[in-house]
Amino acid sequence: MKISQFHLATQREVPADAEIVSHQLMIRTGMIRKLTSGIYSWTPLGLKVLRKVEQIVREEMDAAGCLELLMPSVQPAELWQETGRWDNFGPLLLKMTDRAGRAFAFGPTHEEVITEFARAELRSYKQLPICFYQIQTKFRDEIRPRFGVMRAREFLMKDGYSFHIDEADLDAFYQVMYSTYTRIFERLQLQFKAVEADSGNIGGATSHEFHVLADSGEDQIAHVEGSGYAANVERAEAVTVGQRGEPSEDFREVDTPDAKTIDQLVEQFDLNIERTIKTLVVHAADGQKQPLIALIVRGDHELNPVKAEKLDEVASPLVMADEAEIRAAIGAGPGSLGPVNLPIPAIVDRSVAEMNDFAAGANADHKHWFGINWERDLALPPVADLRKVVEGDPAADGSGPLALMRGIEVGHIFQLGSKYSESMNAVVMDENGRAQHPAMGCYGIGVSRIVAAAIEQNHDEHGIIWPQALAPFTIAILPLNHQKAHRVREAADKLYQSLQTAGVDVLMDDRPLRPGVMFADAELLGIPHVLVIGERGLDQGMVEYRKRGGEQQDIPLDEVEAFALELVGKV
RNA sequence: CGGGGUGUAGCGCAGCCUGGUAGCGCAACUGCUUUGGGAGCAGUAGGUCGCAGGUUCGAAUCCUGCCACCCCGACCA
Secondary structure, three states, rough: EEEEHHHOOOOEEEEEEOHHHHHHHHHHHOOEEEEEEEEEEEEEEHHHHHHHHHHHHHHHHHHHHEEEOOOEEEEEEHHHHHOOOHHHHHOOOEEOOOOOEEEEOOOOOOOHHHHHHHHOOOEEEEHHEEEEEEEEEEOOOOOOOEEEEHHHEEHHHHHHHHEEOOOOHHHHHHHHHHHHHHHHHHHHHOEEEEOOOOOOOHHHEEEEEEEEOOOOOOEEEEEOOOOOOOEEOOOOOOOOOOOOOOOOOOOHHHHHHHHHHHHHHHHHOOOOHEEEEEEEEEOOOOOOOOOOOEEEEEEEEOOHHHHHHOOOOOOOOOOOOHHHHHHHHHHHOHHHHHOOOOOEEEEEEOOOOOOOOOOOOOOOOEEEEEEEEEEEOEEEEEEOOOOOOOOOOEEEOOOEOEEEEEEEEEEEEEEEEOOHHHHHHOOOOOOOOOEEEEEEEEEEHHHHHHHHHHHOEEEEOEEEEOOOOOOOOOEEEEEOOOOOOOHHHHHHHHHHHHHHHHHOOOOEEEOOHHHHHHHHHHHHHOOOEEEEEHHHHHOOOEEEEEEEOOEEEEEEEEHHHHHHHHHHHOO
16 A cells, blocks of 8 residues: 555644543544544544454454354344343443334344344254354443543444353353454454453353453453463452451440541551451342341452342442431441441451451441450351452462452453343254253454554554554555655565565555654554665665564665565565 | 533644633645755645623623533443
């Protein structure tokens, strides 16, 4: 491609509303343009990268035996009502009506449509296992879109769905998808980690996320260095190793007029924060005896809402009680709550169950109990894993202390089981002639998000540094002062023609611009290999090669074509 | 949805407080010079000042309402 024939629209200035590097660089290189919040056009440049990601994903899915299809984006409400998700999916689901007033959704994911497809197409266990996938535009009406295409409302996703005669076969195929995903992210030349995950509102049990590692990532991952253990912190189990200490202090009530928070309490009474507890009041699940329930974690710990709302006793989604509700039920404000004489049910975190001689609110304003001990002073309430893990916690599998890092979720695989096949009554005949609900798996990759994630991981102060597998162009030719220097133009044209013929994605900067502009744009665009042709070099019979973000060397003019072909593996 | 902020040329911004009909840098266009790290000179073009209403002889500027976008929190590929 010659730039004069292309639409290149690089900008020097950093857009004001782009917060993270990938978003800034995608705007500055001109890969994307915003139409409105969370909705972007991909320019010819950006689309070249997007297509490269897509193609790697497609090749590996095909290699795993999956079959590509294409399902509709616009889906009738009835389908979503069958699974209950018309109401349960929440405000992310974009709903609309046609001129006759029929309700539709713009697909945020396609379990319903694929299950409808499967119940029409699949009749026999002999057709199983089978996996369909598509690469298609999704729409989720995100509460807060941000970071360009990283968290967009409209985005490109690969979604795959598999069908199995039983859970064992699903599990075996899940392992195949796990290694397929591993291969995809390796081919994309990204640093990534597969982690145990929560399955969110897609449903199902076993689930793994694939994260591209980046400090700007919105997710936190807990892992153990050198072990296989890794989990999203919202999922990571907090285990305890110690045992409860013996009571040594007196159980006593203390006036604490100025201690509204844990920090104040610790400071004013010189307490160890690990001997304090926080009592959080949330809405109980429907059908519980009382409308509120207390969740108790250690003073220095944080409640993990994902774990909490999974408990049968707790309303899902999690709703914190407001001060008025708390006062009505308990008679004290949020700063003065505790398990002693608590009139509502409570669940304590595992680490709280191990505490002795600890302090807590007295359920009366300006009073706390100190020296509390379970069993001696009050009965231990039910115990559950309620908190977020912190750096240094022991891993759930005993492999060592946890370290935390940040990641960008680019893939997620789930074992759905028969959730959808049952609710939508998709059945196949098994070998005994009995109707069975097939077990399903579901496998997503955020194709457009990968482009941003790759930039997040591969850039410097000059611009993007594309991995070769993703680069929009793999080689750039910069003919310096070509409009005056005939020799330069001829050498560049010849090289361009031969690389073009060999099928290389080559970009020739044939703009009549000063060298500095050409260098700056080639670096901004992140083209992995740059060949600089100038009169100075030609005088020595040389062309200069620069590797983006790396070394440079002079190549004899008559060897440069072979050199270039070797660089991009076209020999 | 709650909290905060911003809307002025393609991009980045000033002007607003103290009303007098819009300016700077980059980008764009023309010409000449320049050409191994984002050139110089001369010239040109481009704006319903987010929208609607109000106050005023006069509104980018003051008032009211609305809209959009961005940031911080709960969701997800």
